[in-house]
Amino acid sequence: MKAVPRSRIIIASMVGTSIEFFDFYIYATAAVLVFPALFFPKGDDTAALLSSFATFGLAFVARPIGSMLFGHFGDRIGRKATLIGSLLTMGAATFIIGLLPTFDSVGYLAPALLALMRFCQGLGLGGEWSGAALLATETSEPGKRGWAAMWPQLGAPIGFLFANGLFLLLMLWMDFDAKTAATNHAFLTWGWRIPFLASSVIVILGLYVRLQLTETPVFAKAVAEGKKVRAPLAEVVRSSWRQLIIGTFVMLATYTLFYVVTTWVTSYGTGKVVDASGIKLSISFTDFLTLQLISVLFFAAFVPVSGWLADRYGRRPVLLIITAAIIVFGLSFRWFLDPNGIDETVMLVFLSVGMILMGLTFGPMSAVLPELFPTNVRYTGSGIAYNFASILGAAVAPFLATWLVHSYGVGWVGVYLAVAGALTFLAVCAVKETRDVELSDV
Template identity: 75%
Template sequence: MSSAHTVAADGAIPAPQVPRSRIVIASMVGTSIEFFDFYIYATAAVLVFPRLFFPAGNDTTALLASFATFGLAFIARPVGSILFGHFGDRIGRKATLVGSLLTMGVATFAIGLLPTYAAVGLWAPALLAIMRFTQGVGLGGEWSGAALLATETAKPGKRAWAAMYPQLGAPIGFFFANGIFLLIVIATGYDSVNSGTDHAFLTWGWRIPFLLSAIMVIIGLYVRLKLEETPVFKLAVERGQKVKTPLAQVFKTSWRQLIIGTFVMLATYTLFYIMTTWVVSYGTGKVSDVNGPKLAIPYTDFLELQLIAVLFFAALIPVAGLLADKYGRRPTLIVITSAIVLFGLSFHWFADPSSASAGKMLVFMCVGLGLMGLTFGPMSAVLPELFPTNVRYTGSGISYNTASILGAAVAPFIATWLVSSYGVGWVGVYLAIAASLTLISLIIMKETRDQSLDSV
């Protein structure tokens, strides 16, 4: 066994051989690109795809169909976590991270080239669905790899702080995705309520963010190709501790952790996709929409509110990392998740059409995305800490991405239906129920702050 990667006498894992700054950039840049790709689709799913990729007719039906393709990626994500998790636990974190980034990048670029329903009929939504599924496969392998890169190279007692860097990729990607869309909308003079399908934004403008993603992918690949394998994985290889079938092994030895990890993530996913995807259709929809009353805030104004609110998301992720290292994962997340329950019960006051205003919606989104930063920040430490080294990529990825089906894939669809049937207050009740399930999981979960990552 090479002495360069042997565990020291005090049990400490050796420091990585590459500069810490490179690890931080690689984990954060990669997830920023992945989430940028994901969010430009989320925005287009509300603004573009219902009008261009589905048959003309009922606006609500088209929106729900667009949300269905949006949800396809979440179904694909567990597939990606199994596929990339297998290689991540078998051949290493570095090569797998490169593969996941390429998968996501190619699919996103291709969406920017797709023909519309007017040009090819039903082939348009079919091709859109295929590319969306491929996006999900790529993202399914991305997050857990970036989280492991950060945690498996972290200093003792600083794992949650180190692990918050890949989490910062979410608000960074969100900010750039929506910022670019905002600039294009302003430049083309697009009005989401009154503009027709022949408008420049719907003709070619919406394609620009998808095509620009290619530049970001090239930058991400450059950074990641300069990485080395994590010391923790190197040790497992040298000891002969890799397994042939990580998927079978994780279900055999860590099935409880899979269930707990999935439900620990449930509130995070539900909150985020209510506050970023559904809220756009609710905030910018027509007041007389047959799918229930909406706020009819102009899209550019609403997007500006979102861009302000996402700053709270970004600012509170590091705070959550510090709190989770100081007080532990469980106490920190139990308090934050309890606050999410209370926030869910406040939806009627914040967002009811009879009393809502742009100012109240800004506060509403700042609180919601602030809570998102607090609950999301520690997750890239918590989920990897639940699993041993030889199945960590697979296990953390499956938990993270199965939660995406239960929490995110259906959240915009359920929220849209609840508003039309019972009112916006019930969207908050739905969030509170999801957060309550997360609370139960956190109570059952053992504290992982002091768990060694050098374990099999």
């Protein structure tokens, strides 16, 4: 079998995850900006925002199901075909969201359809990440698996940049102010649909790239040696249940950090949530998106740094130091997010620190989680651990943080992040160093 050029593997793993995360993040932005006004009954703004965050969280419930579904085929028939299926599932759901009728048109059917499509988005992404991670790790050069594995992780900041960048351009072009615009404003009528519909174009690009791939050599070797199992899910639960639990909590702080410093803080910083003191914060949505886009550049910059560090010093010591820093960052929220008024410069520092930590903790994960599982259940096992962590650390994060700041004050959101960090620290302590382990020997 002719070897696939390394550059093609890098592009296929990174482009695919960039598309998937673009689709995922345009929903996250719309969950704050659009859906509370258009897809839920008029009334209490906080209740509408919480309802929107609830549908946002549905995808995280679907993601473990997607990892089981696509993981079964990924471990049975191969990585390539399964990656194509996950991309099509995500792309179709995102495109349909761009066509959905609103609450004023069809009543409660609107949020029901929105929830269904969000669930399908979760299914697609649940199968995407582990496949892209295995594509990178199972074709890596000796001693450079952490570096190879960081390429699909770059899809997260790239997707975020394109998603929020497109929303920002649309808002500026259409002169849309989220705080003052009427519900019949052009942006709320049709402009918000453009990112969802445009995703179909980039999905076609992703499909083209992935159709050029061949199967990974590690999986091909496992097939040749007769190591495939009939039921990967049952096998991974039977033989690797400890790794599933540890892997889930290793990812917990990463997920909690990201969705606190992106989705939740967007609603907090733009005045969508009133805190316990009754003071309403006010940064314009376009200004806030600009701050976020700047901070995400730090996320992208530190993903490669983390890949190099993980190969140089090992996965375990790097993650222990970074997780300790996340705990300290969580305990600083009360200073950064002063409820008496947020300075934009301070907010930029807050977002940037959070995104630097995110790049450092997220980058090694596509090496760490696959290294916990044997080849014949690696797609299923790494995907389940990654996506169960999304329920514990991401699905509830915007909802719980909104409730905490409204009921007790912003400092408790940081305590919540610090607790998640402490649980991850303990999980990393339980992980053996896997830097020098051959994937075929796991």
